[in-house]
Structures are given as C-alpha cells and as structure tokens.
Amino acid sequence: MLVPDTVVELGNTEVTEETSGLPVLARRQHIQRRLYRLFEHNCNTFTNEVAQFLTGRKIPSYITDLPSEVLSTPFGQILRPILDSIHISPPGGNIINGRHS
Known part of the structure; x- marks a missing residue:
C-alpha cells in the first residue's frame, strides 16, 4: 500500500455521501471525454475540480503548477x-490525440 508523503487538509464539506456521487461522476465523465494532456489537463485537474466542488477550496498551487514548472x-x-505526439486510449475505447482538436 502506498502512503502519501503529505496530506493537505482542504476543509469540510456540506455535501452528503448520498448526493456527492452523481456530480463527481458527471465531472469525471466530462473530464475523461475532454482532451487529456499529461502536463495541462491531468489527474490533478480532476482532483482540483472535485476539491472545489466538495469544499470550495482548490488544491495547492505547488501541485497544480508543477507541470508548467517542468x-x-x-x-x-x-x-x-x-x-x-503520444495517443492515450482511456477506458471505454475512445482514442484521445495528444494534441488539441
């Protein structure tokens, strides 16, 4: 099991467990269909949007800015x-080109 190096507390949420699933899944579907780019649109993009939905706070910029620093x-x-130039094939079989369309 992987143990994180750091845990960042973003706060609490008023969203209940029963209602949180649908919007989060809808956002995930939307993001998966959008163009995935390792350095511009990646898992941190999804995490940031979910954090904002649940807590109203973004994940720290030292995380989201790391790709542009690289x-x-x-x-x-x-x-x-x-x-x-890399093509990514996400679950569901849709091919996503590494370039903006």
Whole structure:
C-alpha cells in the first residue's frame, strides 16, 4: 500500500455521501471525454475540480503548477514534442490525440 508523503487538509464539506456521487461522476465523465494532456489537463485537474466542488477550496498551487514548472526547464522543452505526439486510449475505447482538436 502506498502512503502519501503529505496530506493537505482542504476543509469540510456540506455535501452528503448520498448526493456527492452523481456530480463527481458527471465531472469525471466530462473530464475523461475532454482532451487529456499529461502536463495541462491531468489527474490533478480532476482532483482540483472535485476539491472545489466538495469544499470550495482548490488544491495547492505547488501541485497544480508543477507541470508548467517542468515544461519551463530545458528538459521539459525537449520532452514536450514527444509528449504531444503520444495517443492515450482511456477506458471505454475512445482514442484521445495528444494534441488539441
């Protein structure tokens, strides 16, 4: 089992367990259909949106800004064209191109 290095408390929610599932699943479906890009639109995007829905607070910027920090390095600039050319096949069989459509 993986243990996180850090846990960030974002607060409490007024959303009940019974009602929280549908909006979260709807957001997840929406995000999965959108263009997944490792550095611009990734699991942290989903996590941030869910956190805002549940608590009204975003996840820390040191997490959401990390990809742009990586891309601003010389290595990130070399890596960018390679990542843009990768095709990702999410569950459900839809092929998502690494480029904006």
